[in-house]
Each structure stands twice: as C-alpha cells, then as structure tokens.
Amino acid sequence: MIEDKNRKREIIVKRVAKELKDGDLVNLGIGMPTLVANYIPEGIDIMLQSENGFVGLGPAPDEANIDPDIVNAGAQPATVVPGAAFFDSATSFGIIRGGHLDVTVLGALQVDQEGNLANWMIPGKMVPGMGGAMDLVVGAKRVIIAMEHTAKGNPKILKKCTLPLTAAGQVDLIVTEMGVIEKTDKGLVLTEIAPETTVEEVLAATEADLIISENLKEMDI
Amino acid sequence: MNKIKSIEQVLEHIHDGMTISVGGFLACGTPETLVDAIIEKGVKDITLICNDTGFPDKGVGKWVVKGMVKKVIASHVGTNPETGRLMNTGEMEVELVPQGTLAERIRAAGAGLGGVLTPTGIGTVIEEGKQKINVEGKDYLLELPLKADIALVKGSKVDKKGNVYYKKSTKNFNPLIATAADLVIVEAEEMVEVGEIDPSDVMTPSIFVDMIVEGRK
Numbered sequence: 001m002i003e004d005k006n007r008k009r010e011i012i013v014k015r016v017a018k019e020l021k022d023g024d025l026v027n028l029g030i031g032m033p034t035l036v037a038n039y040i041p042e043g044i045d046i047m048l049q050s051e052n053g054f055v056g057l058g059p060a061p062d063e064a065n066i067d068p069d070i071v072n073a074g075a076q077p078a079t080v081v082p083g084a085a086f087f088d089s090a091t092s093f094g095i096i097r098g099g100h101l102d103v104t105v106l107g108a109l110q111v112d113q114e115g116n117l118a119n120w121m122i123p124g125k126m127v128p129g130m131g132g133a134m135d136l137v138v139g140a141k142r143v144i145i146a147m148e149h150t151a152k153g154n155p156k157i158l159k160k161c162t163l164p165l166t167a168a169g170q171v172d173l174i175v176t177e178m179g180v181i182e183k184t185d186k187g188l189v190l191t192e193i194a195p196e197t198t199v200e201e202v203l204a205a206t207e208a209d210l211i212i213s214e215n216l217k218e219m220d221i
Numbered sequence: 222m223n224k225i226k227s228i229e230q231v232l233e234h235i236h237d238g239m240t241i242s243v244g245g246f247l248a249c250g251t252p253e254t255l256v257d258a259i260i261e262k263g264v265k266d267i268t269l270i271c272n273d274t275g276f277p278d279k280g281v282g283k284w285v286v287k288g289m290v291k292k293v294i295a296s297h298v299g300t301n302p303e304t305g306r307l308m309n310t311g312e313m314e315v316e317l318v319p320q321g322t323l324a325e326r327i328r329a330a331g332a333g334l335g336g337v338l339t340p341t342g343i344g345t346v347i348e349e350g351k352q353k354i355n356v357e358g359k360d361y362l363l364e365l366p367l368k369a370d371i372a373l374v375k376g377s378k379v380d381k382k383g384n385v386y387y388k389k390s391t392k393n394f395n396p397l398i399a400t401a402a403d404l405v406i407v408e409a410e411e412m413v414e415v416g417e418i419d420p421s422d423v424m425t426p427s428i429f430v431d432m433i434v435e436g437r438k
Contacts, residue, residue: 132317139341
C-alpha cells in the first residue's frame, strides 16, 4: 500500500492522463485534477476547457506575465495556447451539456456503486456551492474521478453515497492510488491495481461491492 | 439619446430592495467602480444575481461583507467566508444554482423564453420543488427565467452608443445579464467613439444598453 501523500497524487494524476486521447476536449477540476495537465502523454494533442469561458487553457504564467483578464475557473492567473477561444458562460455550459466535452476529471467526497457522485457539500459544514460541477458531471461524455481511495482511513467508495449528490449515475471511472475501478452494468470492477498493493487491501479500503476483473493488471503508470 | 452618465446620475436609479445582477467570475470582469459607488450610497436589502460572491475585498463580495445583501442567487460562494457565515446565521438567504443553469435562466429571461429544460440537477437536491419533464425518454428540470431590475456590466471597450466588446475571460456572465434587466448599466474600461469597434466585433449590441459610465483608471 502506498502511504506517501505526494506519491499517491503522482500515481493518480499520471494514470488519469493516460485516459486522454488525441483530440479530446477536457475539463480538469480544481485541485489534484489540475495536475493531470503536467502528464499528458507525448504526441497527444488535447484542448483544455476552463468553464469560466474559454478553450485552450495553457500553463500558469510567471509573475511578470500575469494578465488580469485571464483567470481559470479557480480565479488563478492563467494563459491560453495558440488557437484558444473565449466565450460567455452560456456557450461554455452549452459545450459542457451539449455533448462537446469528451472528458471531465473531478475529485470526490464520495462515489458509490451506482455511479453516483457527491463532491459539492457537507451539510452543516461546507457549503461552497456546486459551481459548474453538476453540469460537468451530467454533460461530459466521460466522467473520471481522481481521488485518494479513503479519507482518514474511511472508505470513500461506498454502496450508497450519504452526502448530497452532485449527479446520479454519471461516473465512468475511478482512479485512486490503489487502483483503477470501472463502472459497468454489473457494478464496479477493479481493472488495475497499484504497485505494492494487494487486492485484499483494496477490498478492505472499499465499502462498495467490488468485482475483481479476471484480467486484473498492474496499474499502467 | 445620450447614454453617457456620471456615477451620481446612475446611482439615482439604484434603490434598497432591488434585484441587481452583476457580471464577473470570481471578480474577473466585475464592474468595480459601480460596485464601490453602490457601497458609498449605502444601498440595502439587495437581491444579488452573480456567478459567485467574489472575495471579501474584491467584487460583489464587498457588498456581502457590508451586510447590503438580503439574498444571493449564485453558483459558488466558497471563496467568500462571510457568505457562508451569513448563510449559517440566517442573516442572508442563499440560493445555489448550478452554473450552467444560472447562465441559461438569465439567457431565458433575456430571450423571452418561459424557461429551459436541463438535465443538470436530476437526482439531486436541486430538483426539489421543480417540475420534471420527460422528453423522448429523458428527464429534464424546468428552470425558470431569472430577470433583474438592474444589470451592472463591465465592458472592456464601449462605444458612445453602448456597443460593448469584452476582453478574454472577462466576458463570462456579462453579455447574458446585459439582456435580462429593466435597466442595463455598462462600466467602460475604455470608452471609444462610435465606429471604433468593428460591428463584427460587437459582443453586446448597443440596443441592450441604457447607461454607460466610465470606470476609474
């Protein structure tokens, strides 16, 4: 089992990056998902969307090159790549809901075996608002959850989410530091397992029913 | 018709209890000169329509901190701890709306639509109290139009007739709110002569704009 926080993150974001295909339009959520951009495989050309109103999000600028008119969806200074385009919020979410966004990568508080996702509030504690998350999860062709497998040792992959949902039944893939889990018609299937990790450890850290793939592979990172 | 006004002239139209929509995404593209002028006037009991509540010291977040807001309709309030505090104590009402739905509700109001059908929010708390409509086998929520008394828009370049051009990611909700209010006020970062914005580059046509004020430099 991998314990080091930074190594966990690196494994997760590297593995998520391998899911991206040439030509994909991708929206990366705030936090860990943002780091996926650093590991896009060679020869793969993807376009990143920033839901506050553009496609063609580039790397963060250095101090000297900050343009106050370009921020990402987390209000951080941002840049655009050649070929980028700006638009208003209705167009931005038209792209998201309209089937034009290939992949969204988000974190999660909880995911369950029905593909339900909870990542926007903890009643009585944290109510920041859903921002664009509900639209992203409903609209993207593929929803990938990038998260640590447990929170302080407690499972986050559950039989049924207990927190208010972001969307019902929309999750396609869960990538954690322990493995890769696919949502299928039969339920959640563990298809890949991380190095230094056993199936027993994954099962112990997962509350949901987990089907172990007959072709279980070591995680491709 | 002369749409160019002083801040004082504009403020005469802004009163306690009004519903005010404000452009900007986490204060990028927010008309800060107008926001500050409304603080100085001391307007109260505002119903605020905005993507978010900015930051305590930036954008419409300043209104929240000053206790000027009765109700917020926004998609995200997490960057302004004061919004959360006032929400928890019950001093301010907060209606959270998914960002894409907020954009479409405003657009619907400006476009004369009775609402929009969106799949966003199905199976979540967002569907509570809303009409669910099945179209060709798929469930949608009926989301109703959202109109303001006053829209405060930030334009990067505004000609003296009121045609507006928005730079980069300052666009966000600005062109939408400009279509959906009784009185639309644009703060010009740069005011130019009529004709200086190529008609093909106009993003909000002047017909939507009632008043123009020059933003502070």
